[in-house]
Amino acid sequence: MTDSPGAELGASAQQRPRRPKQPQRKIIRRIVDGVLLLDKPTGMSSNGALQAARRLLNAAKAGHTGTLDPMASGLLPLTFGEATKFSQMLLDADKTYEAVVQLGVETDSGDAEGAVTATSPVALTQADVEKVLARFRGELAQVPPMYSALKRDGKALYEYAREGIELEREPRRVTIHALDLLDFAGDHFTIRVHCSKGTYIRSLAMDMGTALGCGAHLCALRRTVIGAFDLSEAVTLAQLEALGEGDRDGLLAPVDALVAEYPALTLDADATRALLQGRVLSEPRGESGASVRVYGPTGFLGLGRWQDDGRLAARRLIATAPELLVACG
Structure with a gap:
């Protein structure tokens, strides 16, 4: 029996020398701050x-x-x-969101990406929603949703949830600084939420649905403010x-924009050099435990913290490049 043309082609292809692999071109990245x-x-x-x-x-x-x-x-x-x-x-930092809450439909994840687990008729007025919103302003004990990145035994909660496992979660204290109704449309409403860190808007939507007696889930979310x-x-x-x-x-804000909430302190060249070298400064003196933005002749240096004795120590500094020390004399 003779080999087929396909077999001959395969054999000749195997005899051809392989081309050496071309080395992958390395991407040269820029230093951007x-x-x-x-x-x-x-x-x-x-x-x-x-x-x-x-x-x-x-x-x-x-x-x-x-x-x-x-x-x-x-x-x-x-x-x-x-x-x-x-x-x-x-x-x-505190954050502000605009959220759309869908009434009468519950999902396993608490948002529109989850599977529907229950439905209920909705017969609510705007006044009903306003009344319930008042109960969610201020400090709350909020149970984090199973579909979250919080860890349990080194594993994210959402991984357990995808396996059909629901774990008991401890309530966490969060603060709703402001909660305003922006729009009401019968089976859904839009709210603006100004809240502390750690607040889950999905949990808030589910809890409001429970309080309204019809269930709810989060169907849209847009973050509008973080800190300043x-x-x-x-x-x-x-x-x-x-x-x-x-x-x-040109669109980049400077590094110190992230710490603009702290008071600023400008050091002279000698004090700047000392701080960059890891020394604690005896002068000036400040309030124990408070943080401060620190600047020197070269500009922003990082964050400092006043120690118990009022002396200034570095908390977190930008890279102490040699030119910074040179610039300080």
Whole structure:
């Protein structure tokens, strides 16, 4: 029996020398320092948005200041370079959201991406909703949703939830500073929520649905404020992509924008040199435990903290590059 043409072709292909693999071209990233206020679109993860912005800026180091679910849109401050050292400041900040709550439908995740678990008729007035909203202002004990990134035994709660496992969760104290009804449309309503860190708007929507007696879930969410940053200052990825590299850099807020809530302290050259070298400063003196923005002749140095004895120690500094010490004499 003779070999088929296909077999001959396969044999000759095996005899051909293999081409050496071409080495992958290494991407050379730039040192970029600053904060980009991004208006994240729906349908994209926070990390996906971060990587897209990082690629457009060609930045060596990048991070974000707290995630938004893919379903959510709005303000997502991104940090680059030295600004990544101060990301925690915004994780701890108050936030404001605009949310649409769908009445009469409950889902396993508490939002529109989950499977429907129950439905109920809705016969509510705007006054009914206003009355219930009043119960959710101030300090609350809120149970985090199972579909969250909180960890239990090293595993995220949402991983248990996807396996059909529901765990008991301890309530956490959160504060709803303001809760306003923006629109009411019979089977859904829109609210503005100004809240403390750690607040889950999905849990708030579910709890309000329970209080109203018909169940509810979160069907849209947009973050508008984090700390001192407002969505009106943010740019979209499309706007960022339409610009040249130099113009993109011009959109970055300086590193110290992340710590603008702290009082500022300017040091002379000698004190700057001492702080950069890790020494504790006897003068000036301040209130024990308080943090302060520290500046020197070269500009922003980082955060300092007053110790119990009133002396100033470094809390978190930007990179102590040799030129900073040289600039101080």
